[in-house]
Amino acid sequence: MAEEVRIIEDKATPIKKEWEEYARKGNWTVKGYEMVRALSGPGRIEDGEEEDFMVIYRPHGVLYRHSYGLVSKFFKGLIDKTLYGTKCPVCNTVYCPPRVHCWNPKCRVAETEWIELPLRGKVHTFSVMLFSADAFLEMLPFVLAYVQINGADTALPIQVVTAPTDIFVGQKVRIKFRENRKGDLMDIYAVPVKGQTTPEDSCLHRNNRDIEHLNRDLENTYAFLNKRFGIKKAEVERRWKAK
Secondary structure, eight states, rough: OOOOOOOOOOOOOOHHHHHHHHHHOBOOOOEEEEEEEESSSSOGGGGGGEEEEEEEEOOBBBOOOOGGGGGGGHHHHHTTTEEEEEOOOOTTOESSSSSSSSSOOOGEEEEEEEEOOOOOEEEEEEESSSOGGGGGGGSEEEEEEEEETOOOOOOOEEEESGGGGGOOOOEEEEEEEOOSSSSSSGGEEEEOTTTTTOOTOTTTTSSSSHHHHHHHHHHHHHHHHHHHHHHHHHHOOOOOHOO
């Protein structure tokens, strides 16, 4: 018989009380509908003919429950403001995010060891996010980067809080912890180390046209934020300065 699971720290009971009832309500059944009239047809929208469409409202709610398993120490470390990685005792490869076993075939799935890592790193690659899933819309625009933590051989996906036009590959960053931490990667973010010079061969900066295109697309994002949430451009820019 499997050993009984013992709860040694409970931060979930209030959440379960609040969300389990909501999840039961969101059962995919149709709760309401609208009849709308809109243009339809091949070609350009403005050349279409008006048709009647039925739009249904079908709520969906779910409370997920899953375990971080043998990498739980990493996520608990984020709550405790400590960054952990794992190290292979055979080939000395350091993983962050952590791996329980080394993926080097020569190490024959060696079990790794936990080590504490410094809160420093450098940008390995990045994307400027001008649109996103609902959960991150109000954070737009933001930089999502893969950061190689100092001493690690792999890269960690993390938000870099900086103006999208200032990011570059190789940029040195400091890792910081958000005030309200809950045990996922959004508990941490990175900020550039001050005093760095953008390299001439930066993929974003070596062609002025690329910066012009990015600034144009940023303006579209600012307009969306203002229309959807009432968030002004100046408010977005203050986020990058108050880091």
